[in-house]
Structures are given as structure tokens and as C-alpha cells.
Amino acid sequence: MIGExxxxxxxxxxxVVDERRRLPGRGAWLHPGPGCLAKAERRRxxxxxxxxxxxxxAAGLQDHPALTTETGTGTYPEPTGIKEAGRPVMSQP
Structure with a gap:
């Protein structure tokens, strides 16, 4: 998930987007896609x-390729390789 x-x-x-994740200072993490960027700007x-x-x-972010294209139906990337959970082992009364 962090890779996405x-x-x-x-x-x-x-x-600016820190492509190599090496720039100094405090960082914020953002999902790729314009929806998450717009929501983050709206909420300041x-x-x-x-x-x-x-x-x-934030003008430089709006031109970044990862933030200009939608990554599926929503603002979050589609999960891959996730299996459904099984039945609970035991329940407490």
C-alpha cells in the first residue's frame, strides 16, 4: 500500500512530489488520482x-502525471491479491 x-x-x-522519497523535511502522503488531491486541497x-x-x-502537483489520471472508479487504487476472510475461530458469549 505504501508503494502506491x-x-x-x-x-x-x-x-512537490518526492519521487525518490528522499527529500528532507516533513512529508504528507497522498493517493494517486485527482480526487484525493482535490479533497486534500479543499480540506486544507x-x-x-x-x-x-x-x-x-499546489500548482506543481496538478501537473504531476500520477495526480492527473484517475486510478479506477474511486480515488483509492484497487486492492490486489486480497482474499476474503474465513469464519471466526470462536466467539465469546
Whole structure:
């Protein structure tokens, strides 16, 4: 799951995607796709997550290829390789 998330950091008051996950500073994690980016901007989540004072410029994120295409029907990637759970072993009275 962490491999499917994008790390976003603030560099000089601008939000950038940390492709290699090596940039210094506090990072925020974002699902690929425009829906999650729009929701994070609407909720003003980046300044809170990055503990930054004031607004941050997110224009660079809107041009990123992973954030411009939808990854399925929703904003979350489709799960792969997940099997259904079996019956409970024992229940408490």
C-alpha cells in the first residue's frame, strides 16, 4: 500500500512530489488520482500535515502525471491479491 502512495513535501512554500522519497523535511502522503488531491486541497490538509504556517502553492502537483489520471472508479487504487476472510475461530458469549 505504501508503494502506491505519493510523498509530498514543501520546498520554498511550493508543494512537490518526492519521487525518490528522499527529500528532507516533513512529508504528507497522498493517493494517486485527482480526487484525493482535490479533497486534500479543499480540506486544507497540506499546511496541517506539513505543519506549515499559511497557504502552500499546489500548482506543481496538478501537473504531476500520477495526480492527473484517475486510478479506477474511486480515488483509492484497487486492492490486489486480497482474499476474503474465513469464519471466526470462536466467539465469546
Amino acid at each position: 502512495l505519493l510523498r509530498v513535501v514543501a520546498v520554498d512554500r511550493r508543494l 490538509a497540506f499546511p496541517r500535515a506539513l505543519k506549515a504556517q499559511g497557504a502552500l502553492d
